[in-house]
Amino acid sequence: MPAPTTPVLLHNGLLIDGTGAGPVRDGSLLIEDGRVRWAGPSADCPVPAEGTRRIDVRGGTILPGFIDCHVHMAAPGTALSHAEIATMPRSLLTFLAAPRMRQTLEAGVTTARDLGGADAGHRRAVESGLLVGPRLLVAVAMLSPTGGHGDFRAGNDDRANDNTMGRLADGTSECRRAVRGVLRQGADCVKIAATGGVWSPTDQPDDDGFLEDEIRTITKIAAGHRGKKVAAHAQGRGGILNAVRGGVASVEHGYEIDDEAIDLMLERGTFLVPTLTTAHTDPDPKKAAPWAYAKKKHWQEVARRHIPHAIERGVRVAMGTDCGIAEHGTNLRELGYLVDCGMTPMGALRAGTAEAAELLGIAHETGTLEPGKRADVVIARGNPLDDIHALGDPGNILVVMKDGVVYKDADGLAA
Template structure:
């Protein structure tokens, strides 16, 4: 990749300060080599052939994260099709979905069920375009819980890579945690409660016991895994997951005040997936799905707003796959709607998310020496953050120094 100079930019570096106007960013060998006021950089002789992009009128930010996606899932797929479809079809369908995610400005993502190590490694090798990927492979659940895709008689309805793994004691959860690690998991995902789409569990209960969750957390930590992410909707399950030491709470819709305080004290990160909370219910949804969603949504907005107002650490995550891929940055506007400032929402999608994933020494902020993952937009993110979700909002996308799209190009998702 040739050296790159991004000149005349307004820069949000995600270090917590105000934007800086008139900045030049020099990229060399995939990393940020220098940042200085426009015109003040001395370009070394060996970089005389660098590419120059005039970013006048653009705001440059770190590449964004989506900490909760399902790359091989699509929201318009029926349950029967999802069970009977060949795994190769899921994989091939993921290719344009991953590209759409990258073109939205998401340069790193965490897949929390469905993608195996082949997805991650192919993206890393540049075989297909998409965000850098961290994977959890599948959800670990109890018999009858969220992720138990078996019929009443125990017949497995889904045996693909993303199918849930089922256990019913701390010892059994240690074993299936080790199996996920053997298959290359970066993260472990557990079901601390049931789900709205689970026929035999419910959001207020139906998850791992606290001792089972603690066994998973301890085993993951022993093996150096990035962390344990807990699907958790009801208050009791969220509280137990926090006490057990999970790194992130996914959804967290009914979190209570006591657990909000515990999350702040422990540094537990909330990934609220407001995109899926606020999505329209499918007209073909089963009555029990509609009923569970109605009960949850009635209180969820208020509880998430309470958590954000209290200062819980937040990282951006959408549940893309349940909602459309490529619309990932809609989540930024929803975070603002629920109480964050635009700058806090940007930090949720950059520095906070990088810290959650243990990548904050590499990406998440614009600093000399860090990997050159960055995006630039003509939208003012602090004045109109909702517009970042519109098609083609990103005029420039750079991933590890590679220019994915330039301001002069038309991006087609």
């Protein structure tokens, strides 16, 4: 997608720049060559170059494009059958992902990290303009021990396994091979299973996945490949501790997080990505297998008990939804759930922008509306500091820009 050459001035909006600074009434944002040139009160705005396009946002809120740190574009976002996904031709999985990617962008997400199922081709298709979607970072597939969260075989199936979502490895030497394998395939980050999970048939969310030595091996190899970071699927407390001690950058889900883990995470700056969107999604008793239904109901409760305490204690939180397991295009509901768990609305906005950019290692490029950064911009109806839940309705996301290009213009503001 070529960067637009015409400069754009957004004006007459409530500006929230993502840095944590207070909102600016009658704010403006000046965009040149797909990047932010200036953001602040309209009265102080530099005189725009001749030919600048002016967009009156009519009192809407100007926000940085949001960043979802945990999606699965290959998964349907409905009660899913891993068996069905596992038997689908890969090309069909990819075609099915295309409308989901557009839907995610139109929900206000300009960058997303896919933690299993999407490969480097998805990222490149967006980069080249072949597909419309958020800028993607991909993990390719989740590394998992045998019988862990990336092992979707039935208990009576002992055939070798290599599925779309998971790669199995046991012991540090197989972990070395597995992590090098996904890096070779163009992974931007590495996803590991530090505990079992809800949708894997032969484990429980409080079963340990990889042990600390396996995790440390993986994080070390990833770090040695241009500082790539490791995200750990970790739900039970034992696996959360193994993951943090093993050096991961983020604990995904973290439903049973306790003070011991919180202390360690605060000390090391480990992020929590609580994926409350999937935690709040009720399983369909008619479609989910009985074992999965029971696990889901139990772990929803565990999350409701533990996540608010982690937020209260100030663990760094980045927004991630697990859309793909939860319904696609509902990503910004996560912000409302974070506030329901005790976060301030500004804190939630930062979890979905600047903090998420920090976790993904792209804070120099996006996450705030500061001069020099990519012009990833959302214009929303209303003031999210008054009603953060409104952002969760894609109907309130009026304009979405990525690199200064308008991809959604619901009310014709940018027409």
